[in-house]
Amino acid sequence: MATIEPTFDSWRTYARSLLSEKVHYDDIVWKTSGTGSLFDLMSADHRPSPAQLSIPQSFMQDAAFVSAFRDDTTWALLYRLAFRLIYENKHLMSVALDTDVLEFHRRMRLVSRDLHKVKAFVRFKEIKKNDESIYMAWHRPDHRVLKFSAPFFTDRFNGMNWVIFTEDESMSWINNQLTFGPGITQQEALAFDHTEELWKTYYGSIFNPARIKVKAMKKELPVRHWATLPEASIIDDLLRQAPKRLEEFYESQRASAVSLIQENVSSLSELKAAIINCAACSICSKATAPVFGEGPMDAEIVFVGEQPGNEEDMAGSPFVGPAGKLFMDALDKADIKRSDVYLTNAVKGFKWKEHNGMRKHVNPSSFEISACRAWVKSELELIKPRILVCLGASAAQSVFGKLMKVHDSHGKIFKTAFCDQTIILPHPSAILRTQDPEEKMHLETRFLGDIMALKNI
Amino acid sequence: MELKDKISILADAAKYDASCASSGAYRKAARGGIGNLEGSGICHSFTPDGRCVSLLKILLTNFCIYDCSYCVNRISSQIKRAKFSVDEIVNLTMDFYRRNYVEGLFLSSGVARSSDETMEEMIEVARRLRVDHKFGGYIHLKAVAGCSQELLNKAGLYADRLSANIELPTPKDLTNLAPAKTHTEIEKSMEQIQGRIVENIEEKKLFKKAPQYSPGGQSTQMIVGATKSTDRDIMTKASDLYGNYQLKRVYYSAFSPIPDSDPNLPLVKPPMIREHRLYQTDWLLRFYGFKVDEVLPTDHPELDLDRDPKLSWAIRNRGTFPVDLNSAPKHILLRIPGLGVRNVDKILATRTFQKIRLTDLAKMRVHLDKIRPYVVTADYTPPLSQLDSLHFGKHQGPETHVQLDLFSSFKESVTGEF
Ligand code: SF4
Numbered sequence: 001m002a003t004i005e006p007t008f009d010s011w012r013t014y015a016r017s018l019l020s021e022k023v024h025y026d027d028i029v030w031k032t033s034g035t036g037s038l039f040d041l042m043s044a045d046h047r048p049s050p051a052q053l054s055i056p057q058s059f060m061q062d063a064a065f066v067s068a069f070r071d072d073t074t075w076a077l078l079y080r081l082a083f084r085l086i087y088e089n090k091h092l093m094s095v096a097l098d099t100d101v102l103e104f105h106r107r108m109r110l111v112s113r114d115l116h117k118v119k120a121f122v123r124f125k126e127i128k129k130n131d132e133s134i135y136m137a138w139h140r141p142d143h144r145v146l147k148f149s150a151p152f153f154t155d156r157f158n159g160m161n162w163v164i165f166t167e168d169e170s171m172s173w174i175n176n177q178l179t180f181g182p183g184i185t186q187q188e189a190l191a192f193d194h195t196e197e198l199w200k201t202y203y204g205s206i207f208n209p210a211r212i213k214v215k216a217m218k219k220e221l222p223v224r225h226w227a228t229l230p231e232a233s234i235i236d237d238l239l240r241q242a243p244k245r246l247e248e249f250y251e252s253q254r255a256s257a258v259s260l261i262q263e264n265v266s267s268l269s270e271l272k273a274a275i276i277n278c279a280a281c282s283i284c285s286k287a288t289a290p291v292f293g294e295g296p297m298d299a300e301i302v303f304v305g306e307q308p309g310n311e312e313d314m315a316g317s318p319f320v321g322p323a324g325k326l327f328m329d330a331l332d333k334a335d336i337k338r339s340d341v342y343l344t345n346a347v348k349g350f351k352w353k354e355h356n357g358m359r360k361h362v363n364p365s366s367f368e369i370s371a372c373r374a375w376v377k378s379e380l381e382l383i384k385p386r387i388l389v390c391l392g393a394s395a396a397q398s399v400f401g402k403l404m405k406v407h408d409s410h411g412k413i414f415k416t417a418f419c420d421q422t423i424i425l426p427h428p429s430a431i432l433r434t435q436d437p438e439e440k441m442h443l444e445t446r447f448l449g450d451i452m453a454l455k456n457i
Numbered sequence: 458m459e460l461k462d463k464i465s466i467l468a469d470a471a472k473y474d475a476s477c478a479s480s481g482a483y484r485k486a487a488r489g490g491i492g493n494l495e496g497s498g499i500c501h502s503f504t505p506d507g508r509c510v511s512l513l514k515i516l517l518t519n520f521c522i523y524d525c526s527y528c529v530n531r532i533s534s535q536i537k538r539a540k541f542s543v544d545e546i547v548n549l550t551m552d553f554y555r556r557n558y559v560e561g562l563f564l565s566s567g568v569a570r571s572s573d574e575t576m577e578e579m580i581e582v583a584r585r586l587r588v589d590h591k592f593g594g595y596i597h598l599k600a601v602a603g604c605s606q607e608l609l610n611k612a613g614l615y616a617d618r619l620s621a622n623i624e625l626p627t628p629k630d631l632t633n634l635a636p637a638k639t640h641t642e643i644e645k646s647m648e649q650i651q652g653r654i655v656e657n658i659e660e661k662k663l664f665k666k667a668p669q670y671s672p673g674g675q676s677t678q679m680i681v682g683a684t685k686s687t688d689r690d691i692m693t694k695a696s697d698l699y700g701n702y703q704l705k706r707v708y709y710s711a712f713s714p715i716p717d718s719d720p721n722l723p724l725v726k727p728p729m730i731r732e733h734r735l736y737q738t739d740w741l742l743r744f745y746g747f748k749v750d751e752v753l754p755t756d757h758p759e760l761d762l763d764r765d766p767k768l769s770w771a772i773r774n775r776g777t778f779p780v781d782l783n784s785a786p787k788h789i790l791l792r793i794p795g796l797g798v799r800n801v802d803k804i805l806a807t808r809t810f811q812k813i814r815l816t817d818l819a820k821m822r823v824h825l826d827k828i829r830p831y832v833v834t835a836d837y838t839p840p841l842s843q844l845d846s847l848h849f850g851k852h853q854g855p856e857t858h859v860q861l862d863l864f865s866s867f868k869e870s871v872t873g874e875f
Binding site: 096124126137193197198205209220231370399 | 525531549
């Protein structure tokens with residue numbers, strides 16, 4: 001029996017003696033001093049210093065690594081392999097399927113994995129003393145791997161002073177000096193670091209409650225490490241809240257989903273019938289009814305405006321109010337018949353608020369434009385116009401799917417999802433709102449010119 | 458707004474991006490600086506959705522002028538908006554990194570005012586980290602759709618990886634859901650990045666000191682399940698992208714219902730198993746020598762959800778089997794269901810010394826019942842009737858654990874075993 005300290009050096013001292021004596025591996029029991037064995041048959045002093053034993057350097061390196069495996073049978077395994085390498089087969093390590101070799105590699109993998117966890121799970125806490133920071137961590141590795149992590153930490157955290165404690169030992173890097181010392185229990189390592197709060201906030205927000213996989217998480221983030229990981233303290237809360245968060249989530253979805261536009265809607269009249277029940281946003285619940293587009297399905301030109309106003313809402317037709325009149329005049333002068341074109345709006349409902357007893361127009365929000373976009377899209381897909389005119393910013397946002405600068409777009413022809421010749425014009429109501437008569441005249445003339453120009457596209 | 462609130466808003470908005478890897482680049486820490494890269498990234502934590510946290514993945518801002526239906530940040534969604542200052546992100550990254558929470562930063566952003574303006578601000582974050590803080594950790598920058606070549610050139614000088622998201626598998630999908638974006642424009646960015654990477658390799662040959670350009674290459678993400686495109690569409694696109702722009706990774710992200718989502722999008726839970734099968738297929742293409750047409754032929758455009766794509770392929774191609782483990786070449790061994798890259802290497806290494814027997818397979822922890830019909834070993838030949846049977850494959854799946862989690866797909870991605 002050999003009783004050793006659980007260190008590689010201590011094993012090596014004994015192993016060398018035993019190997020040079022050719023003591024067979026079946027004749028020796030390895031015990032570490034920690035296991036309470038009282039006597040020691042083998043004492044290093046009794047042994048002559050070993051003759052030259054030919055063991056490959058690479059084996060000794062790997063063996064040193066495997067010796068971090070926290071299990072007393074490791075010493076016997078290492079000895080057996082060393083013995084067989086010297087006296088049985090110097091190529092033993094290449095026999096990949098040998099039972100001892102497999103076990104050696106298995107332990108090597110587990111130690112590597114544990115070493116990886118040190119690199120991943122050490123969490124430093126910053127402790128400030130007279131403007132100097134020192135970073136402290138406490139970690140509980142499964143195996144005795146701390147010293148193997150030194151190159152990683154000294155390179156990565158080169159410009160910091162830090163100490164990593166484990167139960168067995170500690171390692172510190174102070175003023176570019178690496179030293180090892182005794183370990184401490186976790187209790188002694190408690191400290192507070194404000195950044196942990198931010199880290200937990202981040203951790204809680206980056207998690208998606210729609211994809212809970214607790215088992216998978218626990219496999220990679222073993223519960224035994226949770227005590228030293230600040231973020232782990234909120235896992236239970238996150239899991240508890242997840243079903244509720246999801247429920248709310250799906251609720252809000254159901255409320256806003258347009259389930260009305262089925263794929264089999266194949267005509268404008270069917271769409272018009274379906275829109276009556278739309279509740280994708282709250283506009284139409286306050287309006288008389290949605291005002292659907294008007295015109296033939298084979299129209300060459302489609303005009304998209306912003307939303308129905310007070311008069312459109314009452315009449316149930318688009319472009320019949322003051323701005324509509326101005327627009328119809330322009331169409332007239334350009335010799336375009338209302339009945340030949342398709343007229344619709346980005347938002348189908350009249351959005352208003354009360355002002356001195358009147359219903360006053362309110363601009364639709366981006367959300368409402370997008371909610372109603374489903375309808376615009378289905379209209380345009382049925383009609384497939386040759387020319388698509390967006391009147392104003394809301395119409396452009398609906399058609400382009402992003403904010404467009406109406407002024408910069410003047411005179412340009414764009415290609416969009418719905419039409420290869422899409423253009424953006426200011427909304428006629430913008431002309432009505434203009435106070436300065438000269439400016440107004442100018443805008444009106446330009447608008448008329450733009451409408452006339454449509455015939456030449 | 459408090460920093461904490463910004464983090465919660467801008468991390469929340471970033472969680473739908475699947476890319477997380479921080480590998481492929483080496484960087485030794487500057488003396489007295491903080492941070493290095495060892496080639497393969499470290500997952501520093503895992504969240505209860507089984508995904509790893511390796512980077513501080515965050516948006517600069519979630520304001521956006523675009524209205525892409527699948528995106529939670531689109532202009533029309535009614536979510537809380539926030540914006541970090543450059544300093545805030547720089548400090549947060551340094552604070553998290555010094556505590557060993559992360560490997561570095563993955564910065565993305567909504568398009569706040571214009572593509573270029575947003576990109577410039579992201580580059581400034583990276584510049585300050587690298588130059589002012591001598592930061593040697595990982596930096597992944599998202600190329601803002603439509604930003605200028607000049608900015609892409611600059612971004613790659615500080616970033617370890619750049620990515621432009623292809624978003625959806627077909628141009629038609631994109632037209633429907635993101636009318637303001639096009640594949641042409643996105644691929645132009647990829648091409649520009651790729652062009653610079655190649656140029657940089659040449660520069661480095663001439664001048665050792667030439668600064669590195671995006672040493673970790675580029676990657677992209679595709680959203681899966683928001684449209685009706687088939688798995689064949691998806692993998693064809695992925696395979697084109699790998700081929701054309703030498704991408705390091707294509708990420709597949711099961712469309713996850715987003716708060717306040719567009720009425721046109723599906724309301725279902727994300728199809729995780731499909732995502733998993735896509736990752737498996739991706740690996741078959743990249744490491745096992747399969748072609749899209751083999752795994753997803755025209756008459757079989759969707760992946761089987763109940764068995765892995767290699768097994769499905771084997772069942773459809775019984776003529777290839779059984780394969781003799783003692784004589785078949787590597788590329789054929791790789792096609793045997795249940796044999797991963799590592800085990801194939803072990804077999805090749807072992808068979809120069811000794812004949813492979815069934816017990817050797819058991820030692821490698823290969824599932825014997827599953828592999829038996831496909832292999833010939835020194836001591837075993839499967840009865841041919843088994844492969845010829847009409848019912849072949851019936852007993853081979855559906856797998857009992859159908860609800861495979863996303864995580865195991867990453868696991869397999871690492872080991873490549875299936
Ligand atoms: S405005 Fe449009 S989306 Fe909103 S309820 Fe009316 S029809 Fe539906």
